[in-house]
Amino acid sequence: MQNKNEQILIVEDDSQIRNFICYSLRQDGFSYTTATTAQGALSTLVTEQIDLLLLDLGLPDFDGMEVIKKVREWSEMPIIVVSARDQDKEKAAALDSGADDYLTKPFSSTELMARIRVALRHLHKAGGMKPQTNISVGGLLIDFDKRLVYLDNAELHTTPLEYSLLSLFFRNIGKVLTTKYIIKEIYGISYGSDTQALRKLMAGLRRKIENNPAKPRYILTEIGVGYRLSDV
Numbered sequence: 511m512q513n514k515n516e517q518i519l520i521v522e523d524d525s526q527i528r529n530f531i532c533y534s535l536r537q538d539g540f541s542y543t544t545a546t547t548a549q550g551a552l553s554t555l556v557t558e559q560i561d562l563l564l565l566d567l568g569l570p571d572f573d574g575m576e577v578i579k580k581v582r583e584w585s586e587m588p589i590i591v592v593s594a595r596d597q598d599k600e601k602a603a604a605l606d607s608g609a610d611d612y613l614t615k616p617f618s619s620t621e622l623m624a625r626i627r628v629a630l631r632h633l634h635k636a637g638g639m640k641p642q643t644n645i646s647v648g649g650l651l652i653d654f655d656k657r658l659v660y661l662d663n664a665e666l667h668t669t670p671l672e673y674s675l676l677s678l679f680f681r682n683i684g685k686v687l688t689t690k691y692i693i694k695e696i697y698g699i700s701y702g703s704d705t706q707a708l709r710k711l712m713a714g715l716r717r718k719i720e721n722n723p724a725k726p727r728y729i730l731t732e733i734g735v736g737y738r739l740s741d742v
Contacts, residue, residue: 516561516630518542521551521577522592523570527615531564531592534619540626547571552580560587562629567593567604575607582608588629592617598734602688605735610685612735628684628741645680647739650719650728652680661719671696672715679729679739688736712737 518535522528523546535542543558545551548569554560563581567574578589590611591604601612611625643655649662657673659666668676678687678695689705697707716723730738 516540517559518562518564518626519551519554519558519560520544520564521546521548521569521574522564522566523547523568524566527566527592530619531622534622537619538623538626548574548577551577555581555585561633562626563587563589564626565589565591565609567591567595567600575604578604578607578609588633590625590629592622601686601732601735602690605686605688606690612686631741632684645683647680647683647728647741652676659719666718668715668718671711672718675711675715676719679737683739684741686732686736686738690736692736 518540520528520531520535520542522531522544528544528546532542532544543554543560545554546569548571551563551565551569555563563577565574565577569577574591574593578591581587581589588611589609590613591601591609592613592615593600593604594615595601596614601614604612610629613622613625644651644653646652651660652658653660654677659668659673659676674696675692678692689708693705693708696711712729713723716726716729719728720726728740730740732738
């Protein structure tokens with residue numbers, strides 16, 4: 511079993527689900543601590559060294575969404591929401607508030623562990639002494655210094671907007687980005703929530719980077735929420 515130094519905080523008031531998550535983490539070699547209330551979670555976060563937060567939204571004292579907002583005031587630690595709320599607007603609200611990922615109950619141990627590993631991997635990359643100038647995912651590479659994109663070692667022509675969109679994804683590998691967030695970052699806050707331009711931009715980018723745009727390998731659609739650059 512791999513020895514892992516990361517400390518994970520599980521915030522879940524349902525004992526069966528909490529026990530399932532604890533068991534899954536133990537099996538994968540992670541250290542963890544638990545809380546059953548929002549206040550207990552915040553107390554733990556300010557007194558212990560926590561690397562990743564697994565957060566239920568339906569807590570008995572106050573909503574988990576408030577925990578996300580409070581944590582984001584002082585920390586960029588990965589936050590993965592695990593919730594029974596499966597409405598698209600709930601998922602989007604959590605992600606817009608600062609969560610990095612969202613798992614709808616019930617979920618498998620395999621999926622949970624994969625999401626945790628991705629979040630921690632990118633946390634460590636972000637914590638390096640010097641920001642990366644070249645980042646690759648599979649055969650796709652972006653050179654931030656030269657503003658160039660390569661696919662399978664061949665330079666790929668992208669429009670300025672396509673480069674901006676791809677750059678946004680590469681700075682958030684593995685994270686679900688909501689449509690609202692992408693539109694704000696690419697077109698500006700005054701653009702509103704019209705998704706037609708984004709869909710057209712996404713379709714053009716996918717035609718350039720995907721072997722089969724109908725079954726994308728790199729930029730995956732999170733239905734009703736947004737998009738995610740796969741950590742392949």
